[in-house]
Amino acid sequence: MMRASRQLVAAFAWLPAVAPAVVHAEAPAGEWVSYRDAYRAMVQFEKYGGPKNLLQSQLQVQSRDHAGLGEGAQLTLTGRTTQLNLPLDALGRTVFPLQKAAYDENAALVLNRKGMPFVLRPQVTIAPRADGQYDAADLRTACAQALGFVRYVDASQRARQCAGVRFVFPKKESAGARLRHADGADQPLPVTAGAAFSGDPDEGFPIVTWRFGTSAERAQVITYNAPLAIVPIFE
Template identity: 55%
Template sequence: MLLTLCAVARTGAAQPQEAGWISYREAYRAMVTFAKYGKAKNFLQNHYQVTPKDPGQSLEGVRLTLTGRTTQLNLPLDPTGRTVLPLLKAAYDENAMLVLNRNASLFTFQPRLSIVPRVDGIYEGQDLRMACDQALQYMRYTDPGYASRQCKGVRFAFVPKSDAAVRIRDPEREVTLVPELGPAFDGEANAGFRVMTYRFADWAERIHVISQNAPVAIAPVIE
């Protein structure tokens, strides 16, 4: 399940090695911050993300594996390059490696915060505002640079060839958001996703946001 953040937790991003691997310990330290975070995060989830630095580079065929003396796990990547990184003490203690079947220096490795999606695809406007605020509070916790930023909305991202639609419904009208091509998350090189942005300022709080298809990511828009 994935609903995702437009702001990325860049703090503690692992440094890639030329040989096609990065340190699991570095990734673990970057990810454990969210696991230990004690404030509200019930609308949020955190994944580990591998993204190409070159806009023309595809994730097709890219594989990530956790490899250690006693550990061997394939970590499947979703269309945005995210995976669930297990926090394993044994792998940490034995200094396991995250092995990429590509030149690791051509990719960025980092935590990626996102909002948990609903199975039924129907979101309360107030819940999305709370989710965005939870994300912003966490980003401020990890990066003081977010102190002056504000939640502006939520972006739904779908695979490029999808015919997915996102509708906003209030007591007086129902509007389908205009789709665009863009990145699932701000600052990413891959701008080929089908995205639709629900901006809080355009709507009352008590509305419903309806996604007829499961998004690959839902990213809070923080500006």
């Protein structure tokens, strides 16, 4: 099994996803990240006993110098009896496999970018809907679920509140969303460009931000195409 000649210099530590609350780990150039370290961070979402039916948890990979991973990036989980390729989406995320054998062997997570130091971070986002229609009440509930989890792993986040959601779209597709009011009237929502997650480099992803405000109006956010991620905003 692949192993580096020196010890991994950074371990997982909690800091927040949409403000400071995600776990991250750094690998030096040409190094690997311990599967056990990643597992201990990612399993917290599985163990969380609060409501989370509207959420999803994924592992995000970033180059440490924010240079971008480029197309075709993937992680490989490799151990004595384990070999699994983990393709990354446009935001550098993959579904993290929880495997007893890989944990027992302390398998290595290796990026197919020779000499590139990289960072791993758990990212908890709102699960997308196939029909692209999101009830305002469901978005509020999903944001509250995400905030509950963030507070579970980091007590310092208890002062934060849900402020809205950020829809992140692919760069090469037409992006946008509209707000449908209870009376059936549609209101286009502005599209900006920026980073998908707080702390990410600004890679110019099309972004639609919808802030909850104080209105309890029954409304829907309708997306024109599938978002890459729906990120809760805490303030």
